[in-house]
Amino acid sequence: MSENSHGVRYQLDREINSILATDCGSTTTKAILIEKVDGEYRLIVRGEAPTTVEKPFEDVTAGARNAIREIEELTGKRFLDDKGVINPRRPDGSGVDIFLSTSSAGGGLQMMVAGVVKIMSAESAQRAALGAGAIVMDVISIDDGRLPYQRIQRIRHLRPDMILLSGGIDGGTVTHVAQIAELISAAEPKPRLGIGFKLPIIYAGNKDARGYVSKILGEKTDLRMVDNIRPVLEKEVLGPAREEIHNLFMEHVMAQAPGYDKLMKWTAVPIMPTPGAVGLGMQNAAKEHKMSVVGVDIGGATTDVFSVFGEEYELFNRTVSANLGMSYSICNVLLEAGVANIMRWVPFDIAEADLRNRIRNKMIRPTTIPQTLDELVIEQAISREALRLAFIHHKSLAVGLRGIQQVRDLGAAFDQTLTGQSHIDLMKLGMLIGSGGVLSHAPRRVQSALMMLDAFQPEGVTQLAVDSIFMMPQLGVLSTVHPQASAQVFDRDCLIRLGTSIAPVGHGREGEHAVIVKGTLPDGREVTEEVHYGKMRLIPLGEGQSAEFQIQPTRNFDVGAGKGRNVTQKIIGGVVGVIVDARGRQPFGLPTDKATRMKKLLEWIESLDVYPREVLARYASK
Amino acid sequence: MAHAYTPGLKVTEQTTIRKIRRLPLLGDVLVKVGEMVNPDDVVAKTDLPGNPVSVNVAHDLACEAEDVPRYMVKKPGDKIAKGEALAKSSSFFGLSKRELKSPIDGSVELISGVTGQVTLREPPIPVQVKAYIKGKVVEILPREGVIIETPAAFIQGIFGVGGEVQGQIKLVAKTPNDVLDASSFSPDCKGQIIVGGSLVTGAALKKAIEVGAAGVVAGGIIDADLIALLGYDIGVAITGHEDIPITVIVTEGFGQIKMADKTFNLFKHIDGEVASINGATQIRAGVMRPEIIVPEHKPAGRVAADTTSEGLVPGTxxxxxxxxxxxxxxxxxxxxxxxxxxxxxxxxxxxxxxxxxxxxxxxxxxxxxxxxx
Missing domain, CATH: 2.30.30 (SH3 type barrels.)
Known part of the structure; x- marks a missing residue:
């Protein structure tokens, strides 16, 4: 661990009482102050300021200073001096014990990955890069359907921050990975930042090809060798590649972004790419709460989806849908989803041309907010589609290793499961966490819950939460040096628990019984909700409360134990409560006929009290 | 605190414009500090490596990859002309001979005995960076480019498509509410930048291209007309590289929207002058808006000082x-x-x-x- 600008290395064996962390985002720099209060780490205050990577400032520390200065004003304490953040704390009380930072400013980490076979080494390389927090600009492989000259043109055109090259198992044939190396060499790729610098390339393929790859790429590029990410077909080893990506992120991307040389000196902890830190936060959350987690961060330009599944919560995946967002790339949501898919979530009519102009105007003026309810409803409809598409993308990549031999016992032989099965099992999903403006700042929390239910369609019993102020990045990087503080703040201050959804899987006829939910609320009241297919109900169960519920699906429905089988489970409350969603799953019962669908949407909105009724009625009657 | 409003687009009759003109790779700067340049002057140039061409020699000569190096007629670094022998093989005691000819003019870059591929490279591609605006070279970025400065009238649009062009401004609208339609364009619009009021219609854009106008500026555009102009839909707000013969800039947004009076009045003042315009728009960190620059514009009267807004106050x-x-x-x-x-x-x-x-x-x-x- 290097020294910070005050010449100090962190000594984590001594008592840590105050922690300052910043996340330098592409538009806003957010700072949080964590302190130990009555033996527990708590979020004390937060500050934010515009990021200053671009002109006229071109120094990221200016924005970080402004955000921290806001914390100084709010607490009356001093954290900054001319060298940066004062750490460790001084006897006069100024400064903090630890300062750390994450960053996605200046476009974040942009990578290209290459492998021999698209669904094998190239897919593993993609998972390594995404998990490290990168945006993957393209995936090149021998079987990607493009001609060599097309691949070369693409590599030349993109100018990534670095390339991860993989392919071949250790000891296997070198020809194919050599072919990819030759392609890259022919393209003479240049890095995005630093005119005149050599492009970093991480080679994580067949170790027998290292000599040849060095010969081909050693002079032209800044070549690094790490362990093969697929040493044998049946095994994926992503750790060494991810570590090298982080090293190069610090050395190349951060070192050349304006002001980062200063910011790097403020802290002895390496600056992490924001999505990498969020991923770490999600993994910690899954392990801490012992449940599988799906998290989403919907931003202006991109939507990141994270998932943690598996017996030991070892199956971590992250995907980033680079062009699905709510401002900069909102028109791409319109393009990919289509007007009809967006309008299916809107309970009133709007002319297509009007809708399209409105969405374009949001794209060119991204900081505006909906003033009228119809605008809010439309924006939330678009977010449902962005989330849905991002989740489809995620499910396609969060899969087991493909193309490998499977050892089957007799039972499994009859089962005939394929390789490359999705890790995402919505019935096993324990918690769905949302973040990003449209989810974190929805005027009513139930709106966030419904957006997530519609987009992800969780099955059985699932907790719902939103990250209140998006501090997951700071908590993720904090977990690398102080896991206890990170876990305590995550649990107490980071998440706003919306409640729990109970969604029986199956379909039936309108009006047919789907599920009965029985339980005793903390105030002693008995509840019994008989919910029919196609309906939604809200059972009040507040934040910090829980109750044991018996969930009795009818014979066509499953809530986790099989069709018609009861489940008794402790249900966690939240600011929204318990949502019984009997709209069906597989398929989800959204009527295709427009008039019926609008009527249904209004009925669900009324059941959960999603929007102010009188105002909505005004738009619906237009 | 972050500003809770969108800083406006700049519309000013007198300001100082500084333009960085940078090469994509290191190269040569061709001008000196203090030199006056015109928009079409080349200020820096470099050579991009030529396009590579892979030849599967092992396949074409029907030999093993490891035999390729010994069948090569040319070595790495050798120049080669299209049709010239690249590799030759013979078998059956010389009875069967094969010769492989170069598909391009260029040089041999790589001969691979592992994959059996040979990489040829076409001659370097010269790249030039032009001045784009008329002005004075005030700074040299060694081997990268220059900074050019000029006093100018300057208008930022909200959204545009198409790249850097120059032309004479021609204000055809009488009021900021007027619509630019096909009848607004005549053959004498060739090479000019046509300015309208609240909207440019799809028919007007077609006509503008037909008569060879260099650019069109209006208050708004209809989404469907933009798609028709480009031939595809724009998903992400990053433009400027469209393959269209015209640059289009809207000052207000999508739909029919009256051009701001201040913008319209400035167009009246710069009517007939030569402008450099660029439709490139990028809405993200480091927002880039389309622009209309009239270098060396002489304001008619006294112009209020060029200030950046202090923020919102009553009367703003x-x-x-x-x-x-x-x-x-x-x-x-x-x-x-x-x-x-x-x-x-x-x-x-x-x-x-x-x-x-x-x-x-x-x-x-x-x-x-x-x-x-």
């Missing part, structure tokens, strides 16, 4: 940039400091403003744009 001229008053011009009446609940039930910072029709309405501060000077 603004444009509302979101429904229900989208596109309407107004003046700030007052700025209550406390958060207020709006129709969506969100608690936000608001302002009250007087619209052009005299109504006083409440609008979130995030939904207004200052009309900058």
């Amino acid at each position: 001229p603004i444009r509302v940039i979101r429904e229900p008053y989208f596109g309407v011009l107004a003046e700030v009446v007052d700025l209550p400091p406390e958060l207020q609940v709006i129709e969506t039930e969100a608690k936000v910072r608001i302002l009250r403003c007087k619209l052009e029709d005299g109504r006083v309405v409440t609008v979130p501060r995030a939904n207004v744009e200052i009309i900058e000077g």
Whole structure:
């Protein structure tokens, strides 16, 4: 661990009482102050300021200073001096014990990955890069359907921050990975930042090809060798590649972004790419709460989806849908989803041309907010589609290793499961966490819950939460040096628990019984909700409360134990409560006929009290 | 705190423009500090490596990859002409001979005994960076480019497509409400930048291309007409590299929206002068807006000092940039400091403003744009 600008290395064996962390985002720099209060780490205050990577400032520390200065004003304490953040704390009380930072400013980490076979080494390389927090600009492989000259043109055109090259198992044939190396060499790729610098390339393929790859790429590029990410077909080893990506992120991307040389000196902890830190936060959350987690961060330009599944919560995946967002790339949501898919979530009519102009105007003026309810409803409809598409993308990549031999016992032989099965099992999903403006700042929390239910369609019993102020990045990087503080703040201050959804899987006829939910609320009241297919109900169960519920699906429905089988489970409350969603799953019962669908949407909105009724009625009657 | 409003687009009759003109790779700078340049002058140049061409020699000679190096007629670094022998093989005691000819003029870069591929490279591709604006070279970025400076009239648009062009400004609209339609264009518009009022129609764009106009500027454009112009839909707000023969800039947004009076009046002043315009738009960190630059413009009267807005105060001229008053011009009446609940039930910072029709309405501060000077 290097020294910070005050010449100090962190000594984590001594008592840590105050922690300052910043996340330098592409538009806003957010700072949080964590302190130990009555033996527990708590979020004390937060500050934010515009990021200053671009002109006229071109120094990221200016924005970080402004955000921290806001914390100084709010607490009356001093954290900054001319060298940066004062750490460790001084006897006069100024400064903090630890300062750390994450960053996605200046476009974040942009990578290209290459492998021999698209669904094998190239897919593993993609998972390594995404998990490290990168945006993957393209995936090149021998079987990607493009001609060599097309691949070369693409590599030349993109100018990534670095390339991860993989392919071949250790000891296997070198020809194919050599072919990819030759392609890259022919393209003479240049890095995005630093005119005149050599492009970093991480080679994580067949170790027998290292000599040849060095010969081909050693002079032209800044070549690094790490362990093969697929040493044998049946095994994926992503750790060494991810570590090298982080090293190069610090050395190349951060070192050349304006002001980062200063910011790097403020802290002895390496600056992490924001999505990498969020991923770490999600993994910690899954392990801490012992449940599988799906998290989403919907931003202006991109939507990141994270998932943690598996017996030991070892199956971590992250995907980033680079062009699905709510401002900069909102028109791409319109393009990919289509007007009809967006309008299916809107309970009133709007002319297509009007809708399209409105969405374009949001794209060119991204900081505006909906003033009228119809605008809010439309924006939330678009977010449902962005989330849905991002989740489809995620499910396609969060899969087991493909193309490998499977050892089957007799039972499994009859089962005939394929390789490359999705890790995402919505019935096993324990918690769905949302973040990003449209989810974190929805005027009513139930709106966030419904957006997530519609987009992800969780099955059985699932907790719902939103990250209140998006501090997951700071908590993720904090977990690398102080896991206890990170876990305590995550649990107490980071998440706003919306409640729990109970969604029986199956379909039936309108009006047919789907599920009965029985339980005793903390105030002693008995509840019994008989919910029919196609309906939604809200059972009040507040934040910090829980109750044991018996969930009795009818014979066509499953809530986790099989069709018609009861489940008794402790249900966690939240600011929204318990949502019984009997709209069906597989398929989800959204009527295709427009008039019926609008009527249904209004009925669900009324059941959960999603929007102010009188105002909505005004738009619906237009 | 972060500003709770969108800083406006710059519309000014007199400012100093500094343009960085940078090469994509290191190269040679061709001008000196203090030199005056014109838009078409080349200020820096470099050579991009030529396109590589892979030849599967092992396949074409029907030999093993490891045998390729010994069948090669040329070595790495050798020049080669199209049709010249690249590799030769013989078998059956010389009875069967094969010869492989080069598909391009260029040089041999790599001979691989592992894959059996040979990489040839075409001659370097010269790249030139032009000055784009008329002005003075004020700084040299060694081997990278130059900075050019000029006093100019300057108008930022909100969105554009198409790249850098120059032409004479021709204001055809009589009022900022006028619509640019096909009849606004005549053959004498060739090479000119045609400026209209509230909208440029799809038919007008077609006609503009037909007569060879260099650019079109208007208040708004209809989404469907933009798609028709490009031949595809834009998903992400990053433009400037479209393959279209015209540059189009809108100053207000999508739909028919009256051009701001201040912008329209400035167009009256620069009518007939030569401008450099660029439609490139990028809306993300480091926002880039399309621009109209008239170098060395001499303002008719005294021009107010070129200042960046201090922020919103009562009296500030603004444009509302979101429904229900989208596109309407107004003046700030007052700025209550406390958060207020709006129709969506969100608690936000608001302002009250007087619209052009005299109504006083409440609008979130995030939904207004200052009309900058």
